[in-house]
Amino acid sequence: MVTQPVVHGGRVHQVAKAFRRSVDSFMDFSASINPLGPPASVLRAMQQAIPACGHYPDPSAEGLRKRLAKEHGISSDSIALGNGSSELIRNLPLALSLRHGYVAAPTFMEYEESLYLAGARCTHVLANSGEQYAPPMEELSLLVDAICFSSQKAACKDGESHTAVFVCNPNSPTGRVVTARSLRTLYRKIEEAGLWMVVDEAFIDFCPSYSLIKEISTARRLLILRSFTKFYGMPGIRLGYLVGAPETVARIRRLLPPWSVSHFAQVAGVAAVGDVRYRQRSVKFMRQERPRFIRQLRAVSGLRVIPTSANFVMVELPSTCVTAGLVARLARQGILVRDCQTFSGMTQPALRLAIRHPRDNNRVIHALKKALREGWD
Structure with missing residues (x-):
């Protein structure tokens, strides 16, 4: 069987090249990586x-x-x-x-x-x-x-x-x-x-x-x-x-x-x-930041937050949304998110957002609010 190439998150190098920007100029919410970085x-x-x-x-x-x-x-x-x-x-x-x-x-x-x-x-x-x-x-x-x-x-x-x-x-x-x-x-x-x-x-x-x-x-x-x-x-x-x-x-x-x-x-x-100390710090951070991030996402009109036990959150968008357009708009702002409609069996428009540091999480919340209020091309 011939299949289409699998799409993954974390494509920051390709996106940076397309926008002619440095990799470090993007906040990557598309890859669910511990925001504390390597030990x-x-x-x-x-x-x-x-x-x-x-x-x-x-x-x-x-x-x-x-x-x-x-x-x-x-x-x-x-x-x-x-x-x-x-x-x-x-x-x-x-x-x-x-x-x-x-x-x-x-x-x-x-x-x-x-x-x-x-x-x-x-x-x-x-x-x-x-x-x-x-x-x-x-x-x-x-x-x-x-x-x-x-x-x-x-x-x-x-x-x-x-x-x-x-x-x-x-x-x-x-x-x-x-x-x-x-x-x-x-x-x-x-x-x-x-x-x-x-x-x-x-x-x-x-x-x-x-x-x-x-x-x-x-x-x-x-x-x-x-x-x-x-x-x-x-x-x-x-x-x-x-x-x-x-x-x-x-x-x-x-x-x-x-x-x-x-x-x-x-x-x-x-x-x-x-x-061991790194593991303890990481678990503690996620237990504190994950519920805060989820509360903020639930306050965004038009988003439906799916319960999570991991270091990322999936949010459903209004059924009329074209996720590719929203993903592109956010990328132009230096924010990368994961379009979930590339997953087999996903029928509703949705995004997956990694849980990052509070300042980054606040920024993606603001960008989503604005995009859902104004719409996008």
Whole structure:
């Protein structure tokens, strides 16, 4: 199947080039990155790692995998590292020999893209605007029940399922979250049906109690994705990881290119995981600024704010709005936002706004108020 290129946020370099302005002249609300920036400990570790750039990085990234294993109380053999979690997502359908994926949507488009690139089918199980995009857990559960009692169950008795269910938790772009209990219930059904379950926890550090990572030691068909990009504010370093059963992780690692994770990324990861104070500061900041930002957004006439547990907020616009025009108007003012109508299954005009520092958040609020009052071309 031929698909259109996936659109992502964070396209500040392309926009800056188009407007002939510097990257630093834009406030980027389109990429949901921790506004505190990368930890100082990470920058120091990378500086100290410069002399090692004359050598190849450790291809197994043993030091970082052991540090992550200690952090999560799992085996280091249960961890695969990638050049961002997107690299791992691209390899999952091939590693698992997937023929079909059920994706809780609207969501991160790389799950869909990776399935299509592997020649697999993708079926979206949609949340809807009327329920404020609450994750479609009941629909997924009924779907798995149907599979469990179908001929597919017999086909999976050899342990080689070719179907996976993808859930992003908290979800992007909606910000909605699923409780760990609900996910465990769904996973038990998925395991019984002989399927795979992939949970992307790229934003889970902002609400860690919802994570399923402690289940990995006993859940043989569960795979969890994590990212250093969002919470640790280091998208340019490119570092993500996947956890799962060791035999499954070994299959995924064999598909990754040699030296996929640079030496700088490895030392940055070790430093980031060990920076407890940074984690505490980041969670505290988000717990304070997120409700303030949401209150201000709710006061803007014409906006409908979707509840969020992440470091971004999705807002629906009046149905007559053309989001591309609003996005362009804001870009001319040096404000980049994410147009959510590029996500599969999104039927209402909406924007996703990263939660930044209060001064920046106040500015985007003012710009939205003015745009919705005056209109735009």
